[in-house]
Amino acid sequence: MINHLLNTGFPPGLVFIIGALFIPLLKGRVKSAFMLMLPVLAFIGLTRVSVGTHWVVKFLDYNLVFGQVDRLSIPFGYIFILISFIAVIFAMHVKDDIQHVSGFIYAGSALGVTFAGDLFTLYIFWEFMAIASTFLILARKTKESHSAAFRYIMVHVVGGLLLLAGIILYIKDTGSMTITHMTLGTPATWLIFMGIAVNAAIPPLHPWLKDAYPEATVTGAVFLSAFTTKSAVYIMARTFAGTELLIWLGAFMTVIPVFYAEIENDVRRVLGYSLINQVGFMMCGVGIGTQLAINGTVSHAFCHILYKALLFMSVGSVLYVTGKIKCTDIGGLYRTMPMTCIFCLVGAMSISAFPLFSGFVSKSMIISAAGHGHMAIIWLMLQFASAGVIAHAGIKVPYFTFFGHDSGIRAKEPPLNMLIAMGIAAFLCIFLAVCPQYLYSILPYPVDYVPYTGAHVVGQLQLLLFGVLAFYMFLKSGYYPSEVRAINLDLDWFYRKPMRAVDYVFAKVLNGLNSAADQVIVKDFTGAVNRFAVEPVLNLTCFVLAPFVKSGDNTDSDLTGRQAIASAFRTGTTPVGIYSACACLFIVVLYIFL
Amino acid sequence: MEEKKDITEDTKTYLFDKPANVKGLLGFFFCLLILLIILDFFIHKHGYFGWENWPGFFAAFGFVACVMVISIAKLLRVFAKRDERYYD
Numbered sequence: 001m002i003n004h005l006l007n008t009g010f011p012p013g014l015v016f017i018i019g020a021l022f023i024p025l026l027k028g029r030v031k032s033a034f035m036l037m038l039p040v041l042a043f044i045g046l047t048r049v050s051v052g053t054h055w056v057v058k059f060l061d062y063n064l065v066f067g068q069v070d071r072l073s074i075p076f077g078y079i080f081i082l083i084s085f086i087a088v089i090f091a092m093h094v095k096d097d098i099q100h101v102s103g104f105i106y107a108g109s110a111l112g113v114t115f116a117g118d119l120f121t122l123y124i125f126w127e128f129m130a131i132a133s134t135f136l137i138l139a140r141k142t143k144e145s146h147s148a149a150f151r152y153i154m155v156h157v158v159g160g161l162l163l164l165a166g167i168i169l170y171i172k173d174t175g176s177m178t179i180t181h182m183t184l185g186t187p188a189t190w191l192i193f194m195g196i197a198v199n200a201a202i203p204p205l206h207p208w209l210k211d212a213y214p215e216a217t218v219t220g221a222v223f224l225s226a227f228t229t230k231s232a233v234y235i236m237a238r239t240f241a242g243t244e245l246l247i248w249l250g251a252f253m254t255v256i257p258v259f260y261a262e263i264e265n266d267v268r269r270v271l272g273y274s275l276i277n278q279v280g281f282m283m284c285g286v287g288i289g290t291q292l293a294i295n296g297t298v299s300h301a302f303c304h305i306l307y308k309a310l311l312f313m314s315v316g317s318v319l320y321v322t323g324k325i326k327c328t329d330i331g332g333l334y335r336t337m338p339m340t341c342i343f344c345l346v347g348a349m350s351i352s353a354f355p356l357f358s359g360f361v362s363k364s365m366i367i368s369a370a371g372h373g374h375m376a377i378i379w380l381m382l383q384f385a386s387a388g389v390i391a392h393a394g395i396k397v398p399y400f401t402f403f404g405h406d407s408g409i410r411a412k413e414p415p416l417n418m419l420i421a422m423g424i425a426a427f428l429c430i431f432l433a434v435c436p437q438y439l440y441s442i443l444p445y446p447v448d449y450v451p452y453t454g455a456h457v458v459g460q461l462q463l464l465l466f467g468v469l470a471f472y473m474f475l476k477s478g479y480y481p482s483e484v485r486a487i488n489l490d491l492d493w494f495y496r497k498p499m500r501a502v503d504y505v506f507a508k509v510l511n512g513l514n515s516a517a518d519q520v521i522v523k524d525f526t527g528a529v530n531r532f533a534v535e536p537v538l539n540l541t542c543f544v545l546a547p548f549v550k551s552g553d554n555t556d557s558d559l560t561g562r563q564a565i566a567s568a569f570r571t572g573t574t575p576v577g578i579y580s581a582c583a584c585l586f587i588v589v590l591y592i593f594l
Numbered sequence: 595m596e597e598k599k600d601i602t603e604d605t606k607t608y609l610f611d612k613p614a615n616v617k618g619l620l621g622f623f624f625c626l627l628i629l630l631i632i633l634d635f636f637i638h639k640h641g642y643f644g645w646e647n648w649p650g651f652f653a654a655f656g657f658v659a660c661v662m663v664i665s666i667a668k669l670l671r672v673f674a675k676r677d678e679r680y681y682d
Contacts (some may be wrong), residue, residue: 226672262667263675333606371642389657397616401612410604454637459646462630469627470660481668487681488674498682 007051011066011115012081013125014041016108023104024097028562032092035100039085043113046077049372053117062177065117072298073442076114076234079302080107083226083309086206090313090421091160091219099139103223104530106132110227114234118177119167121542126163126199129228136213136220148215155198158588162521163195184349200232201276202249202254202283207492210260214268214325218316221268225312226277233282233301250284251381253277258388260488262511263481265326267315267401271308274393277385285366285380288373296365298443303358303432307350309424314344317414317422318401324409326594327483332406339414343403343422348430352394352464353386355535358429360460361436361451368449380439380514383463390467400483432517518553538569627653 019038026034051074053068069077092102109132112125130153137149171177171189182189192207201209213224239247254277261273269377278300285297298493317340318333321326346357353359363386370379415417432439440447474480542562568574610616631650639647645653 218645258663259667260674262663264669292609321614334610335604335606351626368642374642376643383655384659384662387656388663390656391660391663394640453595455639455641458630458633458637459639461626462634462650463659465623466653467656468623469658470657472623472666474661475666479668480664481671486675487678488677489680490674500681543612574622575603 005045008050008054009047009067010045010460011112013076013108013111013115015042015045016084016104016111017128019024020101020104020108023100023147028345028414035088035092035104036085038104039081039088042081042084044076046074046081052212055115056117059120060122063118064121066121066177066178067115068113068117069115071442072238072294073234075115075298075302075442075444077111079229079305080111080114080230083107083305084223086306086309086421086424087219087226089416089424090222092094092417093415094217094219096139098135099217099220102132102139103220106136106223106227113231113481117179119171119179120177122179123160123164123167127160127281129231130160130211133228133503136224137216139220140215140217142215145215148212151492152208154455155205157199158247159195159205161195162191162198166191166193166195169405179235181240182242184240184243184245192414196236196239196511197249197463199228200279200283201229201234201329201443203276204491205254205255206257206276207490208417210257210269210272210490211492213272213275214266221312221316222309225271225308229275229279230301231328233279233297234246236283237294237297239287242288242292243287246283246287247375248287250280250282250287251378251385253280253283254385255280255381255388258385258392260490262298262388262394262396263488265328265487266482267325267397267484268319269328270392270397271311271315274311274389274397275308275593277389277393278308278351281363281366281382281387284378285369288366288369288375290369290373292365292449293369295440295443295445295447295449296362296367298360298440299362300366302439303350303362303429306425306432307347307358309428310422310429311341311351311393311433312393313422313425314340314347314417315397315401316419318411321411321414321419322409323442324407327400327404330401330407330409331404332402334402335406335409336403336410339397339413339419341423343426346426346429348394350433352390353463355457355460356433356470357454358432361433361439364451364456364460365449387463387467390464394464395468395471410466432543534569537582538566541565541569541582545578 001366016038019034019041019342020562023031023035028511048357049067049069050454051070052067053065054069056067057066082103087103087107091099098345106129109125109128113122113129116122116125134149134153134156135151137145141144166188169186173186173188182192184190184193198208209229236246253378257273257276258282260268261277264270265274278492282300284298284305285293287293297558315325318330321337322330322333324330334340352356353363361435366371367382369384370382436451440449471480545565546559547561565574631653634649634653637676641647
């Protein structure tokens with residue numbers, strides 16, 4: 001059976017998801033070894049399978065395809081497995097099993113999405129991703145993370161429903177469940193497009209990302225940064241490659257977050273906006289759709305997952321060691337955390353696309369593709385955004401975290417496993433750039449792009465270093481926007497502020513109804529019924545018996561007959577004779593009248 | 595988490611605490627800038643667009659773009675900035 005599996009391969013996503021269920025049963029070193037082994041196993045499963053349609057399961061009338069293996073899905077599969085391995089090393093010290101299990105189910109579902117060949121399988125794994133990733137935000141266990149997780153799952157439920165509606169309409173329109181290229185036009189394709197756009201964080205559907213990722217755990221954020229958006233990029237590349245709308249959406253998507261990132265205080269929120277900016281490049285590449293553009297998108301996704309994870313890891317390490325993450329609270333940490341600082345700088349130089357760092361050999365393909373297609377405005381926007389990247393991620397993140405004003409904190413380096421994980425990611429960021437042929441060999445189309453030309457290296461260095469000059473001049477002159485304790489309003493205002501008003505109105509209305517009902521029904525009405533049940537009987541009994549009644553054995557005979565009877569009723573101490581007399585009277589009345 | 599020392603106990607002088615080092619770094623940086631401008635006249639350019647071939651285009655573009663990004667960001671802050679507890 002092992003031979004058979006080694007010949008046909010096995011779904012890497014299922015390795016993760018099934019493996020995740022065993023994690024809580026293990027302890028200590030065995031657990032760590034097992035968690036490290038899962039990505040290795042998944043990798044073996046992926047390398048053994050050949051290009052084609054595999055792992056097909058019959059379900060009702062349809063074929064569920066778990067293994068759509070081709071040159072587009074394979075690189076995504078590789079990078080998802082690789083980043084899981086690095087993230088597991090980074091999270092090795094975490095004692096909370098829920099985070100480990102959720103992380104693996106999340107990664108496994110992303111792999112499931114990548115290799116899904118039909119829309120039903122896609123949808124199931126899509127929703128699994130949303131649910132599993134929510135736990136990584138909840139695991140932080142703070143008030144902010146709870147509300148952020150709630151908003152996160154709500155947005156993804158809506159996105160998932162849009163996708164489902166689109167899928168159902170699409171199956172109805174075409175009769176086919178196969179994931180294939182679609183053209184925007186019908187309600188079905190629009191709904192599918194919007195469903196994918198939610199996961200890809202295309203503005204105006206982006207606020208969930210900058211809202212939720214900074215509230216995740218230190219290690220959870222590394223998982224989160226890799227899977228949701230990039231699997232959406234993959235699906236977009238498979239279904240809507242070449243769609244012109246995406247070129248424009250992608251271009252705007254690269255530009256807008258740059259401004260927000262520049263003035264944001266929480267460093268992980270800066271990285272969140274930076275993520276949106278980078279995915280914008282990928283969306284633009286998908287929209288352009290040429291071989292060079294798709295190669296650029298895939299290579300950029302590959303490199304971006306690594307350097308974004310590296311940035312989240314280095315900044316997350318700062319959060320882990322100091323408990324702080326806002327620019328106002330940190331700074332000057334290079335003194336006691338030099339390794340983390342260097343890793344952060346490697347990530348920053350990679351995202352800025354410095355020559356000899358991974359962004360240089362990947363992002364430039366997308367910009368070249370725009371140039372090839374004579375899209376002047378798009379090219380200018382993408383270059384502008386690239387300069388913006390240097391400002392908000394290339395300099396701001398490492399500068400305000402590790403340099404800048406001295407916060408006085410002298411924290412030590414994070415634990416060894418975190419340093420090792422960062423080291424691996426940093427090594428790969430440099431290796432992929434120094435030897436780009438390895439990356440280029442796994443891209444969907446043949447690559448004849450040459451990144452290291454004199455013009456490209458000098459041009460890019462000019463763009464970057466003169467951008468740094470501008471940043472330096474702003475800082476030196478005091479005109480740079482200072483670090484302040486504040487948030488910035490984004491489009492999530494529309495569902496957060498009104499929600500508070502809706503919440504307030506609901507509370508007032510529903511609680512008001514509740515109190516009114518309580519007053520009327522419980523107190524007044526029931527009281528009235530009670531009194532109605534007791535009073536007439538009491539009155540009748542008193543009328544008949546009051547003159548004859550004494551208050552029991554009390555020597556104190558101040559109580560009137562009526563009071564004595566009423567107190568007897570209340571305490572249930574009426575002499576038995578009265579009950580039997582009432583009963584007889586009642587029977588007589590009944591007999592007479594019936 | 596280990597015990598954090600803070601600045602009151604730490605008397606060590608670090609790399610960029612010494613002004614000479616900061617000056618050295620800045621000097622190196624400015625030399626790089628000048629070198630890049632000089633190199634601009636020696637490299638063989640063949641851009642997609644005409645403007646890519648102008649001397650110093652990317653230097654100017656990078657500088658102006660960053661100025662614009664930081665300026666527009668400052669403007670955005672005027673409109674978008676709210677107290678940290680705004681949504682609570």
